[in-house]
Amino acid sequence: DTEVTQTPKHLVMGMTNKKSLKCEQHMGHRAMYWYKQKAKKPPELMFVYSYEKLSINESVPSRFSPECPNSSLLNLHLHALQPEDSALYLCASSPRDLGAYEQYFGPGTRLTVT
Amino acid sequence: KQEVTQIPAALSVPEGENLVLNCSFTDSAIYNLQWFRQDPGKGLTSLLLIQSSQREQTSGRLNASLDKSSGRSTLYIAASQPGDSATYLCAGTLNDMRFGAGTRLTVKP
Numbered sequence: 320d321t322e323v324t325q326t327p328k329h330l331v332m333g334m335t336n337k338k339s340l341k342c343e344q345h346m347g348h349r350a351m352y353w354y355k356q357k358a359k360k361p362p363e364l365m366f367v368y369s370y371e372k373l374s375i376n377e378s379v380p381s382r383f384s385p386e387c388p389n390s391s392l393l394n395l396h397l398h399a400l401q402p403e404d405s406a407l408y409l410c411a412s413s414p415r416d417l418g419a420y421e422q423y424f425g426p427g428t429r430l431t432v433t
Numbered sequence: 434k435q436e437v438t439q440i441p442a443a444l445s446v447p448e449g450e451n452l453v454l455n456c457s458f459t460d461s462a463i464y465n466l467q468w469f470r471q472d473p474g475k476g477l478t479s480l481l482l483i484q485s486s487q488r489e490q491t492s493g494r495l496n497a498s499l500d501k502s503s504g505r506s507t508l509y510i511a512a513s514q515p516g517d518s519a520t521y522l523c524a525g526t527l528n529d530m531r532f533g534a535g536t537r538l539t540v541k542p
Contacts, residue, residue, distance in 0.1 A: 325476075352530075360534070361524075361533060361534050361535060362477070362532055363532075364529050364530060375529065377529075407474070409476055409477065411477075420465075421467060422479070422530065425476055427476045429474065
């Protein structure tokens with residue numbers, strides 16, 4: 320199984336809502352990542368988890384809260400988002416943290432904030 | 434910080450043509466260079482990964498090369514097909530993975 324799955328595929332939320340994005344992999348990878356991608360732009364790294372611990376936070380606003388409950392699961396909790404947070408949110412995993420390892424990406428969650 | 438640039442931003446070719454996509458990066462100390470394909474509104478599909486110690490990788494009609502000293506990588510696509518139409522992204526990994534802005538490829542039947 321070389322698949323990274325993400326749910327939901329699409330999400331529409333108001334600025335006062337609380338929602339969560341979910342990412343799962345069963346490849347035994349110990350590093351997991353959240354990226355944000357705006358239309359016609361490249362993905363931008365948000366967070367890196369290595370062995371279930373947050374190792375990189377790229378100065379992301381606190382309205383985005385990551386969580387890694389176990390080695391297979393990565394969540395992104397959303398609260399009080401702004402319309403400019405609308406984007407494609409991509410999850411990825413790799414055998415270890417960065418370095419020389421290939422990253423595998425999920426299909427993404429298309430988020431619209433109204 | 435690592436900067437990654439891709440040229441051209443867009444490319445349109447007739448079916449059957451061989452083509453080259455270019456990627457340049459500013460820090461030659463990268464651990465690896467990865468090429469991805471992205472279809473509109475979809476996630477990224479990894480095409481090829483070149484480790485810093487390697488010069489090239491091949492998969493089917495795709496060949497990617499890496500020249501760390503000049504800070505360049507190329508993706509060669511042989512005998513292009515309409516199904517190859519997509520955005521192609523390169524990404525260099527050092528302290529984190531940095532993406533280029535991509536090349537939007539259209540292969541016309």
